[in-house]
Amino acid sequence: MTFLTTSDQQQLYFKDWGQGPLVVFIHGWPLSADSWDDIAAAVAAAGYRTIAYDRRGFGRSSQPWQGYDYNRLADDLAEVLAYAGAEDATLVGFSMGGGEVARYLSRHQAKHVIKAVLIASILPFRLLTQDNPSGTPAEHFAKTAQAIRLDRPHFLQRFFKDFFGMSLLSQPVSNELMEWMRSIALQASSRSTLSCLDAFSGTDFRQDLAAFTMPTLIIHGTEDQTVPIESSAYLTATAIPQAIMLEYQGAPHGLFATHRERVVQDLLHFLAHVPTPPQHSSH
Secondary structure: OOEEEOOOOOEEEEEEEOOOOEEEEEOOOOOOHHHHHHHHHHHHHOOOEEEEEOOOOOOOOOOOOOOOOHHHHHHHHHHHHHHHOOOOEEEEEEOOHHHHHHHHHHHOOOOOEEEEEEEOOOOOOOEOEOOEOOOEOHHHHHHHHHHHHHHHHHHHHHHHHHHOOOOOOOOOOOHHHHHHHHHHHOOOOHHHHHHHHHHHHHOOOOOHHHHOOOOEEEEEEOOOOOOOHHHOHHHHHHHOOOEEEEEEOOOOOOHHHHOHHHHHHHHHHHHHHOOOOOOOOOO
């Protein structure tokens, strides 16, 4: 197993596949790099080097008591990029992982990044406030935290049904895949699960959006019950001048599984055919 040691002495597990231009995948909550396996393998097979890592507290990475704020998580991403010797990387963030992309770009001056991809991302701000009327009320997140504390395995079973758009009439993924995702989620510590819930529900990324100065692909499902498109992707696309917005009609939150082939196709097209402006050295 491959690990790197962060500046605060935590171990981050990562998978490093293929050769070519670098694409780094940042997973959603409460998953791990395993959720990217099929997509990362397809991108690697198409001639790219793909890195997917377990966020601290999740998967096989260290499970410290603290360090789950987005500044620290963005610094972890910076250390992954440095370890990889990144020059012209593309960052792909799913759901909570969109936050790391945004905070890395603003906090680390978008160093070594030429493209960004946001899939079902939590950007720009999840919380309902006076100046964010389309956000989700704080009580909703408090109820989620309470359900996790009470019975995390039971909470996750319900959570993934909405996540993948499962209902009596619609079965976009198998029960076995849902069980796999639940087992991945249970690898995380309860502390990191709750701390990251606080981080992604309460962090305001609206100021970070100015750092998206590179071509940015935004993919979001119109039936996303977990992160509604109206309060996320529509606002983010409006704020990023070089955004390409792809709406997946009828798609739920868990696009990486329900619409995997389409995500791979759109991702490869963006990587190969959307030009990047000339790079200026960053200081």
